[in-house]
Amino acid sequence: MRTVIFTPTGKDGRLIAALLERAGKPCHSADTFLQLCASIEEGAGAAIIAEEAFAHESIAPLLEVLQHQPPWSDFPVLLLTVSGRVTAESERLRKQREPLGNIFLLERPLRPETLLSTLEFALRGRQRQYQIRDQIRQYALAQEALLRSEKLAVTGRLAASIAHEINNPLEAITNLLYLMRCDPSPEQMNVLLSEAEQELARVTEITKQTxxxxxxxxxxxxxxxxxxxxxxxxxxxxxxxxxxxxVERELRTRDAFVLSTPGELRQVLANLIGNAIDAMRGGGRLRVRLSELSSCSFASSIRISIADNGSGIPPEVLPSIFEPFVTTKGETGTGLGLWVTSEIMHKNGWTIRVRSRRAPGRSGTVFSIFIPKFDAPSTPTAHAASAGARD
Known part of the structure; x- marks a missing residue:
């Protein structure tokens, strides 16, 4: 990594550059704070600055660069100070350098070994920062890949459901055509044709939904x-x-509009309803309730509750149910559905709650989603909803 040197007066710059070159450490001298800032933004490993530079130029550009570093970055600055007693000028310089952050103070005159060892320490720290940056990027890429994987899995499950839905009316139409060939009388033909049209209407509706x-x-x-x-x-x-x-469907409000991409909302509901069905392999009851909540502290919110009387979630699994690869379905589950659901909830500022019980005869799970209600722009309360709506 390259070190940037900024010493606007004296011979310090040339001497330090020569020392670093002999030690095999790449370096570059800057003539102004703007050049220094440009070098830092291009990816320098550290900066060596003479304190007297603060007396000649405004350090505002440098402060701007350092204060807008990404979260993983803490750029190291080796500041060459002047030895001597405390004066009004030294106090002014001390206060001026305080916002710079990660500073190593080196009092002149200093030994070459002191400068080299301090710089080596600073560069090692900077290298670790870059390693953290790379890990953050890799984690983000892994998250994106998992999201894509679960979206494909959801698409596959929905495709299977769609195939079943379309297959049933097609089988009915096949049977109706067979009956038409067997009994070609006009009266019976009209009845069979009417039934076939109804089955084709079902296929059309499923296709529109898809x-x-x-x-x-x-x-x-x-x-x-x-x-x-x-x-x-x-x-x-x-x-x-x-x-x-x-299915028991309870709509306590029909004025349920939210600000969302329909695809993301549909994926959340498909994940939760699909999980509820999987939990009731021996049959059961799915209760879906839609209601509106209002309070003095929060603007109106839409609550969607999805409850099943299935097997329930084990207590030891419940605290980590929204983490990736956590599943109660054994080899048939990816462990990504609820994690993707929580990611969508977090991205949109929504809230999700879960309650589950495994008591004999009283088992089941309830997921509740809270989404700020969408009001028209002309409404005074538009977009004032809080993401953390509570009942």
Whole structure:
């Protein structure tokens, strides 16, 4: 890593540059604070600055660069001070350098060994900072890959549900065509054709619901929660029927509009409803409730509750249920669904709660989602909702 040297007066700059070159440490001399700042932003490892530079130029550009470092960065500055008693000028310089942060004070005259060892220590610290930066980037890439993986898994599960939903009316149409060939009388033909049209209407509706996944806006917009919820329940209808799961749908409000991308809201609901169905392998009851909450402290919020009377979540798993790769489904689960759900919730400033019980005869799980209600721009309370809505 390169060291930047800024000593506007005297021979210190040339002497330090020569010393570093002999020690095999790349360096570069800056003539102004602006050049110094440019070198730091380009990726310097450390800076050596003579304190008298503060008396000749404004350090505002340097402060601006140092105060806007990324969270992982703490750029090291080796400051060459002047020995002697405390004076008004030395006090002024001391106060001026305080905001610089990670400073190593070296009093002149100093030994070359002292300068080299201090610089080596500063460069090692800077190297560790870059390692932390790389780890943060790798973690972010891993998170992005996991999100993509779970989105593909959700798409696969929804595709399977859609295939089942479309297959049923197609089988019915095939049977109706067979009956038409067997009994070609006009009266019976009209009845069979009417039934076939109804089955084709079912296929058309399922296709429309599927196409919405790919035609929805990618930016947050006014979203009807009831419409999104109904679309998810329709996609899972065949799977719930096959599993012996009945649905109780309770809408305490129909004015349920939120600011969201429909795709993200649909993915959250699909994850939670899919998990609820998986927890009721022997059949059960799925209760979906939509309500509006208001309080003096918070603007109106929409609460979506999804409850099942399935097997429940083990108490030892519940505290980590939103962490990646945590699953109660054994080899059939990816352990990413609830983690993706929590990431979507966090990104949008929503809140999610979970309660679960495993008592014999009284087991089940309830997930509650709290989303600030979307008001029209003309409404005084528009966009005043708090992300942490509470009931």
């Amino acid at each position: 196409l919405r996944f790919y035609r929805e806006p990618s930016q947050p917009t006014e979203t009807d929660v009831v419409s999104v919820l109904d679309s998810v329940l329709k996609l899972y209808a065949n799977r719930m029927a096959a599993a012996g799961v009945t």
